[in-house]
Amino acid sequence: MGLFSHNDSNGHNLSGFWQLSHRFWLSGTPRVTGLIALLITVVLAQLAVQFYLNLWNRHFFDALERRDGAELWTQTFVFLALACTSICLAATSVWARMTGQRNWRESMTRSILAKWSLKSHDEPMNCHDHGAENPEYRLAEDVRVATDAPVDLILAFLSSVLTALTFFSVLWSVGGSIAVSPFGFRLEIPGYLVLGVIGYSTLMTALMLWFGRRMTSISEQRNQNEAEFRAAAEVLRGCHPATEAVEAGWMDKLERRLQAVLRSWRDLCWQLVDMTLVSHGNFLFAPVVAYFLCFPKYLSGAMSLGEVTQSAAAFVTVQGAVNWLVDNYQRLADWRSSANRVAALLAAIDRMPDDNSASVEAAEPLPR
Structure with missing residues (x-):
């Protein structure tokens, strides 16, 4: 199963999850619209501060190279102003993001509960459905992950x-x-730092896609095994087996579920080891590659020290931006796994028989 495929490994469709999500984010209520506007504004403001911090690098190190004490003090105060602005924007971003996540989770949880309440509870949910094991856990934990990560x-x-x-x-x-x-042929390469960062970032992204290609399926299987183990352990809560043979069967089932959980954690461990080889290597090499690309022009006198530090900082910034997938691959896989399981829970609820005594016109909650 690919990370961005529409169906999960069990054939579940994410359309139910997206429908509940659209109902919240596209509701048009002033609170949601204002929250979206605030989040976008903060992103733009943070980008502006980042741009001026990059420019500050050039001015500061040029002043350092000239041994200009007055200019160094000026740049110190400029940095303090930019740092204070960046800190305030970061705090605002945390508040806005967590508010959006909390409201989205509330809306989705209330909608799922409303659907579930309209179904007959005379017989239990079909526990052979993937995602129906421990539905209360799906409702609590997987809805949380599925609404936290996307924001x-x-x-x-x-x-x-x-x-x-x-x-x-x-x-x-x-x-x-x-x-x-x-x-022996003279060749002039325009925008060589741009070409360098594109080539380096492409290499890192390709390596992460290769080394992390099994991350989504491993993460989903781990969650599935955990849910099956919890479901098997439910029988031990206040329920005594009728015979020793039945008890032995229960314990054997629990042992098999536990071994499956441990195997999935072992697989996850090795997958994370592979991905760490790429991510940590990228963390170490990116700034060094940037400096090596700038050294020829600096040694020839075509670049000042300030321009070298500005270019290197911009290189690392662009490389980090282009390698968004490298930095977020694991979290994307975890989100996809939880979203799949929320969709599976919705599908299991839809297959339950309707409760004839429930109101047919029961209204689903709107986001608050």
Whole structure:
């Protein structure tokens, strides 16, 4: 199963999950609309601060290279102003994100409870349905993950796209072109830092996609095994087996479920080891690659120390933005797994017989 496929490994369709999500985010209520506007405004403001911090790098290190004490003090106060602004924006972003996540979770939970309340409870939910094991856990934990992660991921993606577009221009203008002479032929490469960051980021993304290709299925299987183990353990809560043979059967089933849980955790461990090889290697190499690309022009006198630090900082910023998938692959996989299980719970509820005594016109809750 691919990370971005429409169905999960068990054939469940995510349309039910998306319908409940659209009902909240596209409701048009002033609170939700205002929250969306605030989140986007904070992203844009943070990008502006990041741009001026990058420019500050150039001015500060140029002043350091000139040994200009007055300019260094000026840049110190500029940094303090930018830092205070960035701190305030970060705090505002946390409040807005968590408010959106809390309200979305409330809306989805109330909608699922409303659907469930209209069904007959004379017989238990079919526990052979994937996602129907411990439905209260699906309602609590998986709904939480499925509504927490998308807000953070979408805002991070928006910020990454805008950051990449903004700092591409910085790399192009500050880095300029470089002349190389392969095999005796003089070749001038325009915007070589832009080409460098694109090539490096493409390599890192390809490596993460390769090393992390099994992450989604492993994460989903782990959650499935955990749910099956909890469901098997439910029989021990206040229920004494009729015979020793029945008790032995229960314990054997629990042992098999436990071994499945441990196997899934072992698989997850090795998958994370593989992904860490890429992510930590990228963390170490990205700034060094940036400096090595700038060294030829600095040594030739075509770049000042301030321009080197500005270009290197812009390179790392763009590389981090372009490698959004590398940084968020595990969380995307965890979200996909939880969203699949919420969709499976909705499908299991839909297959339950209707409660004829329930009101046919029961209204579903709107987001508050």
